[in-house]
Amino acid sequence: MKDDILNRLQFSLGKDADHASVYDWRMAVSLTVRDQMVDTWFNSTKEAYAASSKRVYYLSMEFLIGRLIEDMISNLQLEDTVRGALTDLGQDFDEIVHDEPDAALGNGGLGRLAACFMDSLATLGIPAFGYGIRYEHGLFEQSFAQGQQVERPETWLNQRHAWEFERPEVQFPICFGGHVDHHDGKTTWHPSEKVLATAYDTPVIGWKNEWGNTLRLWSAEPVSQFDLDSFNRGDYLAAGRSEALARTISRVLYPDDTTDSGKELRLKQEYFFTAASIQDLMRRYLQDHDDLRQLPEHVAIQLNDTHPAIAGPELVRVLVDEHGIDMAEAIPLARACLAYTNHTLLPEALEKWGEWLLGRILPRHLEIIRIIEETQQREHPGSPRILEHGDVRMGELAFIMAHKVNGVSALHTELVKETVFADLHRIHPTRIINQTNGITPRRWLYNCNPGLRDLITDAMGDGWVADLEQLTALKAKRDDAAFMQAFQASKRDNKAALSNWIGQTCGIALDPDAMFDVQIKRIHEYKRQLMNLLETVALWNDMRDNPDHDWTPRVKIFGGKAAPGYYMAKDIIRLINDVAEVINNDPATKGRLKIVYPPNYNVTMAERLIPASDLSEQISTAGKEASGTGNMKFALNGALTIGTLDGANVEIREHVGSENFFLFGLTAAEVMERRQHHGYARAAIEASPRLQRVLGQIAEGRFAPHDTGRYHGVVGMLYDHDYFLVTCDFDSYFDAQRRADNAYQNADNWAAMALMNTASMGWFSSDRTIKGYARDIWNAHPPRAAMDR
Numbered sequence: 013m014k015d016d017i018l019n020r021l022q023f024s025l026g027k028d029a030d031h032a033s034v035y036d037w038r039m040a041v042s043l044t045v046r047d048q049m050v051d052t053w054f055n056s057t058k059e060a061y062a063a064s065s066k067r068v069y070y071l072s073m074e075f076l077i078g079r080l081i082e083d084m085i086s087n088l089q090l091e092d093t094v095r096g097a098l099t100d101l102g103q104d105f106d107e108i109v110h111d112e113p114d115a116a117l118g119n120g121g122l123g124r125l126a127a128c129f130m131d132s133l134a135t136l137g138i139p140a141f142g143y144g145i146r147y148e149h150g151l152f153e154q155s156f157a158q159g160q161q162v163e164r165p166e167t168w169l170n171q172r173h174a175w176e177f178e179r180p181e182v183q184f185p186i187c188f189g190g191h192v193d194h195h196d197g198k199t200t201w202h203p204s205e206k207v208l209a210t211a212y213d214t215p216v217i218g219w220k221n222e223w224g225n226t227l228r229l230w231s232a233e234p235v236s237q238f239d240l241d242s243f244n245r246g247d248y249l250a251a252g253r254s255e256a257l258a259r260t261i262s263r264v265l266y267p268d269d270t271t272d273s274g275k276e277l278r279l280k281q282e283y284f285f286t287a288a289s290i291q292d293l294m295r296r297y298l299q300d301h302d303d304l305r306q307l308p309e310h311v312a313i314q315l316n317d318t319h320p321a322i323a324g325p326e327l328v329r330v331l332v333d334e335h336g337i338d339m340a341e342a343i344p345l346a347r348a349c350l351a352y353t354n355h356t357l358l359p360e361a362l363e364k365w366g367e368w369l370l371g372r373i374l375p376r377h378l379e380i381i382r383i384i385e386e387t388q389q390r391e392h393p394g395s396p397r398i399l400e401h402g403d404v405r406m407g408e409l410a411f412i413m414a415h416k417v418n419g420v421s422a423l424h425t426e427l428v429k430e431t432v433f434a435d436l437h438r439i440h441p442t443r444i445i446n447q448t449n450g451i452t453p454r455r456w457l458y459n460c461n462p463g464l465r466d467l468i469t470d471a472m473g474d475g476w477v478a479d480l481e482q483l484t485a486l487k488a489k490r491d492d493a494a495f496m497q498a499f500q501a502s503k504r505d506n507k508a509a510l511s512n513w514i515g516q517t518c519g520i521a522l523d524p525d526a527m528f529d530v531q532i533k534r535i536h537e538y539k540r541q542l543m544n545l546l547e548t549v550a551l552w553n554d555m556r557d558n559p560d561h562d563w564t565p566r567v568k569i570f571g572g573k574a575a576p577g578y579y580m581a582k583d584i585i586r587l588i589n590d591v592a593e594v595i596n597n598d599p600a601t602k603g604r605l606k607i608v609y610p611p612n613y614n615v616t617m618a619e620r621l622i623p624a625s626d627l628s629e630q631i632s633t634a635g636k637e638a639s640g641t642g643n644m645k646f647a648l649n650g651a652l653t654i655g656t657l658d659g660a661n662v663e664i665r666e667h668v669g670s671e672n673f674f675l676f677g678l679t680a681a682e683v684m685e686r687r688q689h690h691g692y693a694r695a696a697i698e699a700s701p702r703l704q705r706v707l708g709q710i711a712e713g714r715f716a717p718h719d720t721g722r723y724h725g726v727v728g729m730l731y732d733h734d735y736f737l738v739t740c741d742f743d744s745y746f747d748a749q750r751r752a753d754n755a756y757q758n759a760d761n762w763a764a765m766a767l768m769n770t771a772s773m774g775w776f777s778s779d780r781t782i783k784g785y786a787r788d789i790w791n792a793h794p795p796r797a798a799m800d801r
């Protein structure tokens with residue numbers, strides 16, 4: 013290993029050990045490790061071809077990968093080898109790992125789920141491709157100026173990305189605009205604009221390097237690089253115009269994670285990667301097959317929400333216009349290949365494109381959508397329409413063009429059947445199924461929590477890493493004092509390490525024995541960071557009113573970005589930082605209450621915060637969080653959940669036991685019922701003196717003395733609108749927090765509850781989730797029977 017690293021340093025980086033930077037060492041290590049996985053990758057590809065296996069194609073606008081170096085090293089079981097080699101070379105493994113920028117090619121849950129799924133598909137040995145966009149700039153960098161979020165372009169590609177292979181030979185033309193001709197039964201699309209999609213491949217190697225799949229990300233490039241005539245005329249801007257325009261398509265990730273931007277460029281991004289992916293998978297299929305009617309036997313396409321829903325009309329277009337299959341046959345043929353996952357019920361997140369816009373950008377596709385609509389209406393009169401009020405509704409299109417539609421938690425799937433797709437569910441009663449989300453235990457326990465990992469592996473071997481339900485065996489350790497001692501110590505060590513990091517990055521001193529209460533996720537009103545903040549102020553009040561009480565010291569940690577245009581979310585961020593400023597400098601509650609909000613929350617920060625957490629905040633308004641996956645990561649790492657009966661919280665509580673979960677709040681049905689009551693917010697506030705006091709302090713500028721009206725909007729929203737029932741759940745939440753306080757006072761009992769969480773989270777492995785998709789949707793199997801566990 014040592015020689016290989018030095019070899020790469022010399023011949024790939026052109027550096028000798030004495031002059032190498034951390035970047036050079038990281039590149040040398042990454043390229044050396046990458047060398048070790050290429051064989052597995054090639055062999056897997058060959059095996060899939062040899063077995064003419066069915067392939068899964070996971071189409072997603074987002075892959076929130078984070079860092080890859082640790083993942084690659086541990087999946088190849090090379091950690092000790094690399095650590096040893098670097099030590100011999102006088103280099104620090106952790107410093108080198110931390111030098112890798114996050115691949116932040118996603119907003120939140122949907123993007124991270126796609127990344128976890130890729131790891132599980134490879135670990136299970138199921139032949140698969142992830143298809144997405146190689147954004148030049150991922151999710152923006154967040155910083156705070158006077159407590160307010162400031163966004164800066166993310167720049168992960170300023171350095172070479174060690175793990176990707178450019179595939180200049182894998183390039184497809186992507187067309188836009190123009191018009192469509194119909195001559196004697198033949199249809200021809202005459203586009204007005206064309207760009208090239210070039211593939212960049214990243215190998216996805218499974219646990220223990222047994223199988224390798226590919227993440228193929230498309231980058232937009234101009235058909236003609238450079239307009240020499242304009243240049244010679246001195247019109248330099250014109251010379252580079254076509255290039256700039258083309259590259260714009262894969263320039264940046266849209267930072268909205270719940271609001272449909274409706275922007276033309278977003279539609280072009282969605283079509284760009286979808287069309288490139290379909291051309292690529294058709295090329296691969298036609299290499300070994302010539303009868304397109306067998307396509308569904310060999311191709312399973314999963315649509316990660318509606319963002320790639322244009323895949324339905326695009327596949328029909330290719331089958332009909334390029335392969336001469338009859339429209340009436342092409343539609344069911346395409347449907348047999350396609351499946352769609354819904355990740356949200358929020359009306360503002362359900363994509364719909366103006367018919368005029370879609371018709372201008374994709375004229376042939378609008379024609380095909382009209383035919384799909386007619387076919388659906390003919391076969392199911394009165395069916396909900398795709399084309400409605402001048403809009404193309406992508407949810408309805410995805411549903412009608414999919415043979416299976418799934419929700420991402422048991423509760424969410426029921427709500428999908430009862431609300432957003434109730435009418436389509438009545439017409440197609442077997443199409444909607446549930447596949448509760450999961451997380452990869454490789455990144456979210458094995459890599460991010462080495463202390464707990466070693467404790468578990470010492471106790472039961474490492475079989476759990478690829479078979480997480482083995483963790484149930486840990487329940488027997490509840491009465492093993494030595495084990496419980498070590499279990500508590502590993503959490504304590506993680507908290508001490510986090511306290512150091514927070515000290516360095518935020519300049520705030522933390523007490524590692526305090527309860528670390530953590531809410532990390534995108535900032536959104538339905539996730540109710542505001543309710544958490546209001547409870548914190550109420551606790552602060554009580555601590556100041558009752559200084560002699562034996563208070564459980566509490567550290568509130570927030571992390572999360574707001575979509576740049578989401579002003580209420582940005583106000584909530586500012587309020588959290590303003591309240592932190594006051595409370596953290598209050599001598600009356602020194603050592604008892606701290607609020608920390610490290611900027612630029614991302615995958616790597618989650619890997620640092622979650623292992624050091626005692627309490628996991630999953631407090632969304634019931635019926636709003638489709639699943640959540642952070643909730644699973646916390647529980648797996650021995651944090652207790654305070655939460656509502658929402659999304660996967662319901663199933664987590666079923667698995668870990670109600671006695672090991674701090675439940676509060678209205679149920680989804682009660683939320684719907686309460687909303688019928690006019691003035692429910694004012695009624696709730698009047699009924700809660702504690703809440704009234706807190707809202708009064710915020711409204712009068714207690715936390716913004718130089719701008720007292722700053723939060724009138726936030727408080728006014730709670731009194732007059734409060735759509736997410738913060739006011740109605742506040743007292744129940746406050747009481748649950750006090751229950752957590754009392755429980756934390758008994759460290760051994762808390763540790764036992766935490767152990768029950770870790771031990772009961774096996775089912776929430778994304779391996780189990782992917783097995784469900786493979787069984788119930790894709791009918792896909794590992795070609796290597798040995799891996800078909």
Ligand SMILES: CCc1ccc([C@H](C)CC(=O)N[C@@H]2O[C@H](CO)[C@@H](O)[C@H](O)[C@H]2O)cc1
Pocket residue numbers: 119120121122123125268269270271272273317355356361362363420449637638639640641659
């Ligand atoms: C059109 C803009 C846009 C972009 C992304 C999205 C995503 C669907 C939002 C998202 O990330 N949803 C989250 O998906 C997770 C994975 O299934 C769930 O665990 C979360 O509950 C859900 O909010 C909606 C709308």
